[in-house]
Amino acid sequence: MDKNVIISVKGTQSTDDQVNTITEFVTEGKYYKRDKAYFITYDESEVTGMSGTTTTLMVLDGIVTLVRTGSINSQFVFQQGQKHISYYDTEYGSFTVGVTANEVDVRIDDNGGEIRIGYQLEIDNNETGENDFWMSIREVGHLNDEHNREH
Numbered sequence: 001m002d003k004n005v006i007i008s009v010k011g012t013q014s015t016d017d018q019v020n021t022i023t024e025f026v027t028e029g030k031y032y033k034r035d036k037a038y039f040i041t042y043d044e045s046e047v048t049g050m051s052g053t054t055t056t057l058m059v060l061d062g063i064v065t066l067v068r069t070g071s072i073n074s075q076f077v078f079q080q081g082q083k084h085i086s087y088y089d090t091e092y093g094s095f096t097v098g099v100t101a102n103e104v105d106v107r108i109d110d111n112g113g114e115i116r117i118g119y120q121l122e123i124d125n126n127e128t129g130e131n132d133f134w135m136s137i138r139e140v141g142h143l144n145d146e147h148n149r150e151h
Contacts, residue, residue, distance in 0.1 A: 001110055005031040007042050008136040015129040023048060031112060031137055036060060038108055040137055044068070057115070057135070059106055064117060078117045080104040098122035112137035 007029045013021040029042030037060040044050035052071035057064055064078040071091065077084040078101040086097045103118035117133040 002030065002032040003112075004140040005029055005040070005112060005137050006140055007040065010134045012132040013129060014131075016127075028140065031139075033110065040135070044070075044072075059108060059115065062104060062106055064104060064106065064115060078104050078119060095123060098125075108137060112139055 005028070006026060008026045009024065011023040025045070025047045027042050027045065029040060032039050037058050039056060039058055041054060041056040044053040044055055050068070050070075050072050053068050054070050056067045056069075058067070059065075062080065066074075066076045066078070068074045073089040074087060074097075076086045076097070076099050078099065080101050080103060083098055083100040086099050088095055088097050099119055099121060101117060101119045103116065105114075105116040107113045108115065114137070115133075115135045117131075119131050119133070121128045121131060
């Protein structure tokens with residue numbers, strides 16, 4: 001299985017003083033399966049401030065690993081109820097980040113689906129607030145409205 005897909009992403013960051021930052025974008029990417037793991041990969045853009053970076057998500061047994069390579073290099077592991085120490089390497093320097101996933105909801109199969117992750121980040125042992133990440137994966141050319149127009 002190796003598909004061209006449309007990926008919709010919405011990220012929300014909420015700080016203790018209730019300031020919300022919302023990032024939304026739609027992009028094309030690849031969706032494939034190797035052994036029992038699903039992979040979603042796409043190129044970041046100016047919208048996310050990470051132009052020149054490729055993002056890959058690996059999903060296996062309810063654990064989502066997000067890897068970024070390029071202008072930013074990082075790896076985050078999202079496992080419900082667990083804290084993982086990750087790294088974040090940018091042109092401005094490197095630091096470690098604690099990632100605690102409160103919710104990891106994976107609903108994907110060979111046709112695509114959705115991933116939702118609720119998590120907290122700690123940078124230098126300081127919490128940065130609540131984060132919510134939602135992703136939808138759907139195969140190019142298999143959108144319901146496109147299908148209805150063609151037939």
